[in-house]
Amino acid sequence: MGEQIWRRGNIHTHTTESDGDAEPEKVVEWYRNHGYDFLALTDHNHLTIIEHGSKHRGAEGLLMIPSEELTVRTDHTRIPVHLGGIGITRHIEAVATDDVATTIQANVNSILDAGGIACINHPSWEWAFDHRAILKTHGARLMEICNATLGSNNYPVPLPSKYSPSEIWDQVLTAGVPLFGAATDDSRHYHDFAPHKENPGHGWVMVEAEALDSDAIVEAMAGGKFYSSTGIYLEELKVSPDEVSLKVRQQGDVVVVTQFIGKDGQVFQESVGAGATYRPTGDEGYIRAALRSSDGTQAWTQPVFLK
Numbered sequence: 202m203g204e205q206i207w208r209r210g211n212i213h214t215h216t217t218e219s220d221g222d223a224e225p226e227k228v229v230e231w232y233r234n235h236g237y238d239f240l241a242l243t244d245h246n247h248l249t250i251i252e253h254g255s256k257h258r259g260a261e262g263l264l265m266i267p268s269e270e271l272t273v274r275t276d277h278t279r280i281p282v283h284l285g286g287i288g289i290t291r292h293i294e295a296v297a298t299d300d301v302a303t304t305i306q307a308n309v310n311s312i313l314d315a316g317g318i319a320c321i322n323h324p325s326w327e328w329a330f331d332h333r334a335i336l337k338t339h340g341a342r343l344m345e346i347c348n349a350t351l352g353s354n355n356y357p358v359p360l361p362s363k364y365s366p367s368e369i370w371d372q373v374l375t376a377g378v379p380l381f382g383a384a385t386d387d388s389r390h391y392h393d394f395a396p397h398k399e400n401p402g403h404g405w406v407m408v409e410a411e412a413l414d415s416d417a418i419v420e421a422m423a424g425g426k427f428y429s430s431t432g433i434y435l436e437e438l439k440v441s442p443d444e445v446s447l448k449v450r451q452q453g454d455v456v457v458v459t460q461f462i463g464k465d466g467q468v469f470q471e472s473v474g475a476g477a478t479y480r481p482t483g484d485e486g487y488i489r490a491a492l493r494s495s496d497g498t499q500a501w502t503q504p505v506f507l508k
């Protein structure tokens with residue numbers, strides 16, 4: 202078996218076509234100059250297509266995946282529901298009802314109709330909704346488990362009804378629903394780089410795909426053939442119901458800790474160092490690996506479901 206080929210991309214990006222502060226061309230240039238292979242421009246309720254590069258590797262060397270962030274608030278209750286429509290073939294009008302789950306479902310359906318895959322974005326932003334709503338829906342393939350913008354509430358807190366994205370993810374997976382976890386930038390600010398700005402380069406996906414074209418990348422993501430990262434790179438990742446093993450690319454003298462997590466977010470094994478292997482017993486429900494480094498960066502692999 203040959204070496205695994207990983208394609209680095211960001212699937213949540215804003216430009217001046219919505220609330221970003223740089224023109225689409227400038228945003229594309231930033232990502233192209235920072236080691237990305239593909240990019241989804243996901244302006245709010247707007248399909249931003251940039252010249253010469255809507256489908257195949259264009260825009261001077263960066264593959265563009267036509268996308269949009271369907272952005273609404275529920276009627277009356279005003280709860281934000283944002284969905285990434287990744288790989289769509291046309292603009293979609295976002296719709297809202299007075300209920301979170303039916304709003305998610307209606308927009309997921311529109312995304313599927315338009316030939317894309319749906320990503321449930323930043324569920325914990327404004328503590329908007331959690332697994333209880335998500336589990337009433339079907340058809341989404343991805344959810345954001347780490348969104349780099351302020352207010353995404355990526356980390357857990359010990360308060361009732363306030364779930365972090367990873368906690369929501371584990372509850373969804375525990376129910377047996379295969380949603381795959383994405384780390385994204387949700388970037389808006391491309392001029393000033395500062396901690397309180399929403400800058401690019403903080404969260405991305407590494408997709409295993411032979412071909413760098415839109416269909417191959419979208420299909421691989423839909424099938425969970427990717428991992429998410431905020432700075433940790435994997436040299437190798439093997440996932441099967443018999444064994445999950447990985448090897449981290451060593452960066453300086455940082456130490457990486459890998460947790461193998463299953464049903465209800467339970468940690469079944471913790472490994473320290475560049476290589477980690479877990480052999481499921483079959484009672485874990487599913488197994489996913491969550492990595493964190495002594496420099497503060499993280500990575501997440503996708504779940505494998507067990508009998």
Ligand SMILES: [Zn+2]
Pocket residue numbers: 270272283322323
């Ligand atoms: Zn959003």
